[in-house]
Amino acid sequence: MKRYLYLWHRWLGIVLCLFMALWFVSGVVMLYVGYPKLTPREHLLHLPVLGSPAPSVGLDAAMTAADPLRPPASMRLSTVAGEPRYLFTYPGHSNVAVSAVSGQKIPAVDREQALASARQYAPQAHAEYRGAVDEDLWSHSRGLDADRPLQRVELDDSDNTLLYISGQTGAVVRDATRLERGWNYVGAWLHWLYPLRGIGLDGIWTNIVIYLSLAATVMALLGSVIGVLRWRFQRPYRSGSRSPYRGFARWHHLGGLIFGSLAITWIFSGLMSMNPWQVFSSATPLKVAAYSAGPLTTTAFPLTAQQALARFDGQGFKARELEWRLIGGAGYLVGHDGAGSTRVLSMADGQVLTRLPREVLESAAKAVWPEGRMHSEQLEAYDFYYYARAEHSMMGHIEKRLPVLRVKFDDPQQTWLHLDLYTGEVLGVLDQPKRASRWLFALLHSWDWLPLLHNRPLWDVWMIVLSVGGLLISGTGLVLGWRRLRH
Template structure:
């Protein structure tokens, strides 16, 4: 039995250790430089103050021009290439852009408009067209699918950004600085094995990463078992050491015993990030459609965009973008300034609010499952299931404001909703599978644990030490494995 443990560990390690070494190196890079993204805060900071011409179209005209048969899931009014434009989103990853001045659908983005969008993003800076693509190494995210094709524009700002402009709306939807592009060659692009995408095997990318992670996890478990079997705890070998190995092999043996458990948890949690075999997918996801209380329609918004801008300005908010929301069957317009600060305009009484009354959101949430009890809690501080990360991290772009309302439902999956009191948005939906993912991925892989996150030098030291230990094991294992493979090939030629 021992012989088979050694053989499985050895031959799995010949392949897996190479990828594990790459994962640890790239993982350290990702601690400080994430995959390129345009966060909501960055997007708002680069928008001009929203201004409308007299005679701009009303919401009813906008909805009719976009799709007279279907209600949108989202409505925003922003500035695109120097002009106000409504952006409507529909089910099935479909976006429609309507010109606020004419009420006509915007034409598909072309090179001229892409350059104009880039000049709005970075006024006074030279811009250069880099062509249109369906996707490239910095735009692999599925979140961009509704915006493809993407127009790339290089801008000569201090960060030497590469901007990606939506082919459907004309908005800048991603920026990639020179620093991000440079470090990501050995960062997220390598960590997520993105070289396997875009070469005709995109459909196999997920299974390849999943089964490679599974093989690496098995190899690490076997390695820890072998290491314990070979270590003499009460006596020594003839060399005087508790390990029978010398040189690189001893480093591998001792490193495995010191860091083996952490290595297993990291590789296993990386496997969990792929949601293998849909372990964390909900069998009965809770529908939150009733939270809106009705579709987005013009009748719920008697006050127009120009009036909303006037009232927000009177309240001291220099609006960059407007968003229309239905909550509990009532209409609200949310105004955002360049720093992401918000105000709420209630259509019921025309008042401008700093945040929602918790009772308003609670009543709207109750409509989701009115026949069942629910528990409501207002959070004034972060906890294990609701917390913020650095913007460059994988989920750091998601805004996690405080205070927030947590609503717990008595449905089969024991679903929790987090409701943003500043915008009324459903920030997150956590059921039992997703809470399990929080433990098996978020905690074990990124060590998203508040006592560590709140003390960044401690978190950094922990993650770097952990990574160095994993690199020691995988690096020495790679050397040993390839030495063994070389000997086997040499004997095979005789």
């Protein structure tokens, strides 16, 4: 039996140690440079204040021009290519833009429109058109699907920024600086095995990552068992050492004993990040859409965009983007400024609010699970399930403000909602499978543990030391595997 343990570990290692070494090296890069994305902060920072030119087309006319047959999932007013535009999203369909000046639906975005959007993003930089792509190295994210094809424009600014512009709306949807692009070749692009994308393997890319991670987990487990079996706890070997190996094999043995369990948890949690076989997907999820209590229609929004902008301006708030939101059947207009602050205009009484009343959100949340009990609490500090991450990290661009309202239901999946008191947005849906993912992926893979996250550089030291330990195991394994193949 021992012989088979050695053989399986050896040959799995020969195949997989290269991948493991690449994962540990690229993981360290990802601690500081994430995959390119346009964060909400960057998006708002490059928008002008709404109002010049003034939006002269009403929301009703814009919705009709966008799609007269179905209501949108979301609608915003923003400035795109120098003019105010209504932006609509439809689940499973391409995004749509309508000019708030002419009332015309924006056709497919061409070169001139893309350059106009780039000039708005960076007025002082020269913009060079780089052509259209459906998907490339820095645009693999599924969140961009509704905007494809993407127009690319390169800026000659200090960051040599590459902009990706929606082919549907003309809005800038991604920026990738020279630094991000350079580091990503040995960072996220490598870590997620994106070199396998775009070469005909896209359909099986997910399964490749899942089964490589699974095999690497088995390999690491076997190695830990063998490492313990080969260690002399009581009587040393003739050499006086408790390890029978020398050279790279000895370093591999000792590294595995010291860092093996942590390497196993890291590889296994990487596997869990892929949600393999839908283990973190609920069979009976709550219908959170009931929180809105209806589709987005103009009847809930009697005030025009111009009137809303005037109300915000009267409070000294300079909105750069407006977002229409339905909460419990009542209409609200959320304004965003360039600093990331928000104000909410109630359509019922015309009041401008800094925060929505807690009871408004609780009443709307009750519709999500009307037949059961609901418990709510207002969090004034971060905890294990609600916390902020660095902006460049995977979900760090989602702003996690405090206080926040947590609502718990007694449905079969024990679902929790996190509701933003500043905008009314549902920030997260956590049922039992997703809370399990929080433990098996986020904690074990990124060490999202508040005592570490709140005490940097302690978190950095911890992550780098563990990564070096993992690289020691995989690097020495790579050398041993190469020697075996040579012979």
